Amino acid sequence: MPGPAADLARRLARDAEAVCRHYLSNGRRQGRYWVVGDVANSPGRSLYVRLHGSDSGKGAAGKWTDYVAALVMLRPRAGRPYCRGSAAFAQHNLSPSGRVA
Known part of the structure; x- marks a missing residue:
């Protein structure tokens, strides 16, 4: 159960x-x-994030080329070491419609 x-x-x-x-x-x-340098938002072309795809699996949207979920991308950016902090940070930045605020 998710x-x-x-x-x-x-x-x-x-x-x-x-x-x-x-x-x-x-x-x-x-x-x-x-395409961007890395999760620290450095310029470059090392990190690829899939923009469209299925909800889950190998070709899912929001996954990196090494198949790390989009939520993990926020952890180093938010400066929070644990998933709970990242989840709270992401929820705060999503509007009620589910879009980025």
């Missing part, structure tokens, strides 16, 4: 491009991916 973190990851993945534009603003859209 928990709150899985639900939050799905909500973030639904609007992966807006999440990337907000948190990885030094990157850019390249086809169906957002």
Whole structure:
């Protein structure tokens, strides 16, 4: 049974491009991916985030090329060491419609 973190990851993945534009603003859209240097928002082309895809599995939206969930992307960016802090941070930044505020 999926928990709150899985639900939050799905909500973030639904609007992966807006999440990337907000948190990885030094990157850019390249086809169906957002390309940026790393999760610290460094310029470059090392990190690819899938913008569209299924809700789960290998080709899911919001996953990195090494298949880390979009929620994990927020942890180093938010400066919070634990998932609970990352989840609270992400929920705070999602509007009631499920879009990035």
